[in-house]
Amino acid sequence: MQSKKKKRRGVRNRIAMISITFVVCVLLGALLYEGAALKKKVAGNEARKVAISEEIKKEEERTKEIEETKEYMQSDEYAEKVARDKLGLVKNNEIVFKEEK
Template identity: 55%
Template sequence: MFGISLIVLVLLLSLMVQSRDLKESLAGYETRAEALSQQLEEEQARTEEIKELKEYMQTDEYAEQAAREKLGLVKDNEIIFQEAN
């Protein structure tokens, strides 16, 4: 009877240790899942910004802005003022 009680006690202790380890692992996985969820939201927001920028880059307004900045082009009725050095 004592031997059986000892075996049951050892089994219960081992189950408690395994249960504690599983709870710690679960907490770690939950933390990682939250971090990945946050990262997913950030990437979706970034994807949306890129999509909006892509749509803007296909407009005439963007083409005009790029021509002004990179090529120095101006409209026919514009006057350019330069600072004297």
């Protein structure tokens, strides 16, 4: 009688160990799959980070150019140029020569 009990217990133990091993393997597979997905996502985010950094650098350069243009437009030199080119104004001591067409 005891030997049958031991056999049953041994079979149950084997089934339990196989079941536990199967569950552990499934969990390991799921972890590996999720890890690969996360690595892919991280790589995508790194590429996006680089692209955004480059875009920020370009925008900072553009902002600098705009500031320089703004300073130039507030200068007397710019005001004089606009007055000459667009309004046709001249200084008091200048003589204007125009071409005949």
